[in-house]
Amino acid sequence: MTSRCILQTALLVYFCTTVLAMNYDLLQFQLSSSSVECQELLLQLNGTSKGCLKDRMNFKIPEEIKKSQQFQKEDIIWITLEMFGKTSDIFRRNLSSTGWNETIVEDLLATLHRQKEHLEGIMEEGNFTWDHRTLLHLKRYYLRIVQYLKAKKYSTCAWTIVQAEILRGFFFLDKLTGYLLN
Template sequence: MTSRCILQTTLLLYFSTMALAMSNDLLRSQLSSSSLECQELLLQLNGTTEYCLKDRINFEIPEEIEKSRQFQKEDIILITHEMFQKIFDIFRRNISRTGWNETTVENLLVKLHWQKEHLEIILEDVKEKENFTWDNRTLLHLKKYYLRIVQYLKAKEYSICAWTIVQAEICRNFFFLNILTDYLQN
């Protein structure tokens, strides 16, 4: 009888570990795919950087993100959610002067919104299943970073050059998102 219980417990642990690994792989795959699609849409917007070089600025992405230190799975989900949310909020702003293709911008917003919603569902599951506390410092640094981007756009009165600089910075964000997503496999 005891050996039967041990066998059942072992099988349960094995299958739950496999399910968790598969869900991490699926999440990583979805995040990577979505980031790549968003990046491609951003590149389709064709910002002209030659005459905008004087407007460049270092928005100072948080060091934790730039150095890509090892985060827990839950941290990665929270950080990527925040990044998708803030990027979504930025591109909902006044883009009328950019001359960008509205369909491309709309497709970008749809993709960002879908990913944001998907991550919100996962975050709710994490909150329910685990007693997880968020790293507020990293999140605070991230919010300040995106606030600097918004303030820059406002200061430059949403000019085409400002949007071109922001577009390049957001493309850089997806590079960091891909690095963070890769940590989900570990």
């Protein structure tokens, strides 16, 4: 009787971890696809970098994001959610001086919103909580970007620099979501 109970428990644990692993594989694929889509849309915005080198700034992406292998899978979901949300917030700001194609910006915002809602659903289902300094560092990073835009009065060059920085952030996000497979 006891051995049958142990066998059933072992099988249950095996199937639960297999299902969870498959869900992370699917999530990794979805996040990677969305990240690539966002990068392609950002590249289509065609920022003009001529004469903008003087406006460059190091926004200091958090070091822990650069060294992403230290995170648990739930942490990666939190970080991705935060990055999508803050990027969306930035691109909802005063874009009038950019001359960017509004349809591309709307597509970018729609992609970010869709993934943000998906991740929020996962977080609610899994009842994840995360209290870590990385989230605070990430919020400060995006705050520096917003403060930079305001200080530069949302100029074309400032937006070009921000566009490049957001693309850089998506590079790190790609690395980060790759760890969902491990």
